[in-house]
Amino acid sequence: MNNENLLNEKHEKDLNYKRDMRSPFSEFVGKFKKQKTAIAASVFILTLIILSLIGNKVVPYDYSEYDYANVLQGPSGDHFFGTDEFGRDIFSRIIIGTKISLFVGLLSVTIGAVAGTALGLISGYYGGFLDSIIMRISDVLFAFPGVILAIGIIAILGPGIGNVIIAVAIFSTPSFARIVRSTTLELKESVFVKAAKNLGASDARILFKHILPGAMSNIIVYYTMTIGSSILTASSLSFLGMGAQAPSPEWGLMLSTGRAYIGLNWHMTFFPGLAIFLTVLSFNLLGDGLRDALDPKLTE
Amino acid sequence: MFRYFLKRTLAVIPTILIVSVFVFMFVRFIPGDPARRVAGPDATLEDVENIRETLGLNKSIPEQYKDYMLGLMKGDMGTSLKTQRPVTYEIGQRYMNTVRLTVVSLLWSVIAGVLIGVFSGKNRSKWQDYTGMTLAVSGISVPSFWLGLMLISVFAVNLKWFPTVGSEGLKSLVLPSITLGASVAAIIARFTRSSIIEILKEDYIRTARAKGLRENKVVWKHVFRNSMIAVVTVVGLQFGFLLGGSVVTESVFAFPGLGSLLIDSVNFRDYPMIQSLILIFSLHFVVINLVIDLLYAGLNPEIQMQ
């Protein structure tokens, strides 16, 4: 018995009953609204998305234009974040680079999530041989530290942003598969799934109408949290020279170029890194907020 | 207890075998003609055939695997294409550096992570908690290569407290291990906190309080031990993080370890080296997880007694 349960269980039931009268969505909105940092994070992410769409219209300079008269300038009124070794405006490059980081993060995790969810559903629902095969493979993938696996994949496929997406998608797949599998196993035994089965519902209908929606909140929370770490991994790979190639304004690559100037021109590494940090931070804070709003176990 | 240990240890063997097959297949995954690819675009036909011979690609796949495994058992991992020296030699040169770096990083990050987690958890929703969790969420969000470069910029270039690069002496370990351990400390802090909060709700904690124990005793004797059982399980996963992170960190600090060797090898398409390094990284990961598993059993009296 938890201390919380000292309050009358029946009172709790009454309160829950009243809460249940609201739709799950409005209940979620109500809880999410209380998460101030998560709201701030979503506003920031929204800004990033807008910037990635209209970035080229708002940037003060052409991100790829060389300006040999103004190389390696520190931050100033003209160049907020300074200029790089070719005199390109770092502020403009970072804004244009938003598109790349978001694209890589979202696409790789989406591929991983879709593939992982499909495998998890099959594994959990049908069990047996398929289940053992899928889980064995994911065990093996888990035996490789994530970044090492990604580097291995790139070593085979060759460097490039497309291969980074594939690498990140491959190593995020097994986690989604595990999460969805365990929820599927749970829901498979639930009364409503058994009832639907007895009524003769097809497997596909049960999977997509009953089990998938039940697993959705877990998937969404994990999805959001993984975007942050995928952006980190992808930019690390670009930093190591395995992802985006010059002259792309990819943030990790910009940092990698900037490290040669670390002593005197700190702005070349500072601002692209800050951009990665804030972006990843926002996705992580959003993920935390979603988890707190969606997971009934964690709220009080 | 002994039987449990034996069972867990034996269960790892199939995983190791599959991993070895996977790593063996690695070079064969390369699209097109692997030998051609390894040799690079400027290689002559003769070079390509030489490489095919060196890598043993002219034999049948099972035969190749047999050779590979027999080689491994004799401690032979092939020859580096870059230096023409045995892979084991090159790895041996740098192995201890990476071990030192990861061990120091793991140590400080576990200690700091657990402490931050405990203080945040026991002071839930107070300033200690907010400070701890702000640090933690920043820690999991910060790109390690950026953190590393910023540390170099401030403490090595400007203040000159530490060397910028290299692996000479203890001082050279400080900045790299801060860089490498930061995210692990953050993850452990978050996990410890939520575990502490869960345990604080347990009935037996109320019992401990009802005995009139000092709060410190309640936290460190009753809460801590129980929450550590859960925390130990994530430390194993974090070790994988550290191994992966060591690649980035070593590259930032030009630290002569296995991680920077891996990057060099990828850039040079030194496949025997890449293959062996990936194998070594994953074997360490699997073995450390086994050790953590056994440690978990050691902490849990229910398993101890069996």
Place this chain on the structure above:
Amino acid sequence: MKKVENKNILEIKDLHTYFYTDNGIVKAVDGVDINLKEGSTLGIVGESGSGKSVTALSVMNLLEGTKGKIVKGEILLDGKDIVNISKEEKRKLKGSQIGMIFQEPMTSLNPVLKIGDQIMEGLLQHSDMSKQEAKEKTIKILEQISIPRADKIINEYPFQLSGGMRQRIMIAMALVCNPKILIADEPTTALDVTIQAQILELILELKKIIGMSIMFITHDLGVVAEVCDEVVVMYCGRVVESGDVFTIFEDPQHPYTKGLLESIPKLGVEVERLDSIPGNVPNPKFMPKGCKFEPRCKYSMDICKEEEPPFFTFDNEHKSRCWLCKKEYGGEL
């Protein structure tokens, strides 16, 4: 069950304990007066949500970490206030002056610590005993409550013991420092009937040996009849009736008490429905304005809806909070 005419070892005066939840304030205990006489056993009876457990936790100062807080009232132990004292002083009372046992023996012991260690630590905290002395005392008390192989059991872990055994360990733990008061919060509810009887017997036996007073919290009036000298009936955070155990059982005045008594299954009597009180405890957010029991009361009158009844006191300190006691509405007073 003798009449006890001793001084009060514990006095709870006008206690208000509120919980500040996200869904508003829950007045779990709302103006409660309870006296525990030295050497007696007092039963606090009520449904879940009546505030009986929260009252106990308020006395034990175990609200920390919950959203509950004592907002008003006094609790006097041996005449001395224990609400407005320092945290450190409160801590020193716990375990040494007041011991408590809980409902769930299965989860109330720390799974990773040895039994002996868990019993001993209270002793080590509150006295100057050496580890060896504490260990001897622990074995002694385990033998006292007739636990076999006491010297072995102290080195075992909770998961190796049955529920009944664990509850015995809990009792040993609560009593190892010879407290003046034992608070037993539904100590037998989670146990089998046969074990229940053994545990009750054990508590009464130890009471004779140690000479403590007991506050026995339960929803089961049958248990009260077996072990208690006096009874307090609680409903919605208030005491609705109190008196000695004979009076309450022979001449209950409050309809709620009557309902509880009717719901005790009697041997040989066919009962159609066990819960003779219809409905549920009201939602704390929508408390009735008048008598809190009115919505479920079959004797409900107009005044009950309007005004909360005061206490009406009969002979023998028998009190009831019901308008029916008043002459105007057909009562004796």
